[in-house]
Amino acid sequence: MVKPAREGGEPVSIHEEIEVFLASHADEGYRAFQAKLIPNIDPGSIVGVRTPDLRKFAKTLARRDDVDEFLAALPYRTFEEAQLHSFIIAQERDFDQLVAKIERFLPFVDNWATCDQLSCRGLAAGSDAALAKVRSWLESDHEYTVRFAIGVLMQLFLDERFRPEFLTWVAGVSRPEYYVNMMRAWYFAEALAKQPVAAEEVIASGALDVWTHNKAIQKAVESRRIASEQKEHLRALRRRLS
Structure with missing residues (x-):
């Protein structure tokens, strides 16, 4: 997949694209709602982006050539970045690769929402x-x-x-x-x-x-x-x- 580029033609890094996306989709009311549902994490780490938007965006990120750069950036600053990580690796179809990616990610999971939204369906293979x-x-x-x-x-x-x-x-x-x-x-x-x-x-x-x-x-x-x-x-x- 071709990376997004600035007007001058310089490609936008995956981290920059994620930062812009999160900022543009932040919802303060939803952020407050999420903070109440997940009381054991720092509320300041929650941006307030709705899950369907994150899932859709994750599919776009998964097609980027530099997606592994994002997946290697653990731990993340925000709850939403961890969610994106889980939604990206859930798209892996190779069983061994999926297990490897899950096992790399699990030690950094710090709340029930990210844990439960990490799809395990691919493990059925x-x-x-x-x-x-x-x-x-x-x-x-x-x-x-x-x-x-x-x-x-x-x-x-x-x-x-x-x-x-x-x-x-x-x-x-x-x-x-x-x-x-x-x-x-x-x-x-x-x-x-x-x-x-x-x-x-x-x-x-x-x-x-x-x-x-x-x-x-x-x-x-x-x-x-x-x-x-x-x-x-x-x-x-x-x-x-x-």
């Missing part, structure tokens, strides 16, 4: 290899790498690729972070809808810590995909905090 990566990511010391791994299991391995042992993997995660345990609860709530027999067996066994156990039941009970009879049974499985 190599299911067994992806599962091996999930196992290693679950053992990471980095909060959002663990959250991402659970998200991969939830998005790619709760339907026809499901195996009961995956529930044990998630139940076995022992972490203090809110955003990890919220993802564990979300995973089990989804499992209760998609794999109810196996998931309820784990819930009933008491394998989860009390907070995650009760949060998973809460989210499942709030779901329209769970039958009323199953909801009543789940309510009876709630546990008291000691």
Whole structure:
């Protein structure tokens, strides 16, 4: 792809193009809204650019010859640059290249939004290899790498690729972070809808810590995909905090 150029013909760097784009699409109201949704990051790092605009722009950036220059510039100054990074690498179609790019990026992910919007769909092309990566990511010391791994299991391995042992993997995660345990609860709530027999067996066994156990039941009970009879049974499985 030909790089954008100034009037004199000098090409505009990818960093300059991104800076101009972010400034021209900034929305103060949306910035304030995002800051409330992602309270654990510096609100000053949020520009306030809407996600659909970032996704569209990322497709343009991915075609630039110098896109790797941007991808190598970690860590970024703004939340939106990290979002652009995640949307760019999600377009990678080669499995090994995708894994390499994800693993380079994950240590710099510092919030749930960037973590959850990093698409893992391309990992479905190599299911067994992806599962091996999930196992290693679950053992990471980095909060959002663990959250991402659970998200991969939830998005790619709760339907026809499901195996009961995956529930044990998630139940076995022992972490203090809110955003990890919220993802564990979300995973089990989804499992209760998609794999109810196996998931309820784990819930009933008491394998989860009390907070995650009760949060998973809460989210499942709030779901329209769970039958009323199953909801009543789940309510009876709630546990008291000691």
